[in-house]
Amino acid sequence: xxxxxxxxxxxxxxxxxxxxxxxxxxxxxxxxxxxxxxxxxxxxxxxxxxxxxxxxxxxxxxxxxxxxxxxxxxxxxxxxxxxxxxxxxxxxxxxxxxxxxxxxxxxxxxxxxxxxxxxxxxxxxxxxxxxxxxxxxxxxxxxxxxxxxxxxxxxxxxxxxxxxxxxxxxxxxx
Amino acid sequence: xxxxxxxxxxxxxxxxxxxxxxxxxxxxxxxxxxxxxxxxxxxxxxxxxxxxxxxxxxxxxxxxxxxxxxxxxxxxxxxxxxxxxxxxxxxxxxxxxxxxxxxxxxxxxxxxxxxxxxxxxxxxxxxxxxxxxxxxxxxxxxxxxxxxxxxxxxxxxxxxxxxxxxxxxxxxxx
Numbered sequence: 001x002x003x004x005x006x007x008x009x010x011x012x013x014x015x016x017x018x019x020x021x022x023x024x025x026x027x028x029x030x031x032x033x034x035x036x037x038x039x040x041x042x043x044x045x046x047x048x049x050x051x052x053x054x055x056x057x058x059x060x061x062x063x064x065x066x067x068x069x070x071x072x073x074x075x076x077x078x079x080x081x082x083x084x085x086x087x088x089x090x091x092x093x094x095x096x097x098x099x100x101x102x103x104x105x106x107x108x109x110x111x112x113x114x115x116x117x118x119x120x121x122x123x124x125x126x127x128x129x130x131x132x133x134x135x136x137x138x139x140x141x142x143x144x145x146x147x148x149x150x151x152x153x154x155x156x157x158x159x160x161x162x163x164x165x166x167x168x169x170x171x172x173x174x
Numbered sequence: 175x176x177x178x179x180x181x182x183x184x185x186x187x188x189x190x191x192x193x194x195x196x197x198x199x200x201x202x203x204x205x206x207x208x209x210x211x212x213x214x215x216x217x218x219x220x221x222x223x224x225x226x227x228x229x230x231x232x233x234x235x236x237x238x239x240x241x242x243x244x245x246x247x248x249x250x251x252x253x254x255x256x257x258x259x260x261x262x263x264x265x266x267x268x269x270x271x272x273x274x275x276x277x278x279x280x281x282x283x284x285x286x287x288x289x290x291x292x293x294x295x296x297x298x299x300x301x302x303x304x305x306x307x308x309x310x311x312x313x314x315x316x317x318x319x320x321x322x323x324x325x326x327x328x329x330x331x332x333x334x335x336x337x338x339x340x341x342x343x344x345x346x347x348x
Contacts, residue, residue, distance in 0.1 A: 001265070003265070005267065005270060005335070006273060012274075078253050092177035096179060096180060096183050103187060107288045111285065114277075118280065121327060122273075125333065
């Protein structure tokens with residue numbers, strides 16, 4: 001591909017994100033199914049709806065640019081999703097799986113925070129205010145999702161993974 | 175692998191990070207070589223030194239845990255580094271390559287921010303204060319590197335990529 005100017009790179013990064021979001025849309029139902037914590041399951045399911053809306057924002061931007069969104073596979077997201085799959089191949093306690101799924105999801109969120117931060121900056125420099133506005137909405141949603149995942153980790157999922165065996169012992173004593 | 179408790183997951187995530195850091199150590203010289211902006215080249219070279227120190231911190235933690243750091247390939251980082259390689263395969267203007275390299279580097283930084291955030295939280299929950307201390311030092315360094323990259327993007331690299339052709343035109347007029 002020819003990358004002569006920032007507009008070309010902007011389009012390439014948007015195509016990368018479009019592929020990334022579509023991969024996430026396919027991965028989230030698997031992650032929700034694999035999660036045991038109701039809070040985590042719920043967070044994944046809700047994020048699926050948010051992600052679908054983010055895909056639509058990208059489609060709106062592509063339509064305004066007159067560019068086909070397809071044709072690039074995001075290999076970065078492919079690797080991150082593969083990590084989540086690897087986790088589920090382990091012989092693991094369900095509370096530990098939850099902590100691992102949450103960690104994998106935060107890597108995905110951070111990828112998106114970096115990528116949307118970049119395309120948002122590019123859109124502003126290119127004077128494409130409509131795209132900048134749509135992309136910054138998504139960027140804020142990704143930051144919010146990451147914060148929510150951190151809260152779920154701190155308040156329940158990680159604590160349960162750390163105390164899992166102790167709690168089972170206590171139950172046995174009752 | 176058996177993931178019975180949070181300690182098992184902690185070790186697995188640390189191994190993943192050890193592989194990630196080693197992959198970054200190999201990728202950074204290539205990125206520094208490919209960069210045209212002296213600031214960006216310098217940032218990559220300096221980050222290589224920081225990364226080597228981060229690898230040593232991980233080795234210290236593995237030594238304290240009595241665990242071999244090897245044996246897991248970080249497929250997430252593999253994908254992110256592959257993205258950077260793909261960029262260099264394009265027929266591109268050097269200012270645009272710089273903007274793309276910077277974007278790729280911020281994805282790598284964000285991966286590390288998520289991963290170190292996770293292992294740092296795990297170390298604290300497991301009462302491993304020495305590991306938590308070492309990991310939080312690295313986490314802060316990754317955040318600082320990401321901020322520095324954002325500054326380089328805003329102040330020079332992205333601006334040059336956006337104005338590249340205009341500047342060349344101006345030079346032609348002189």
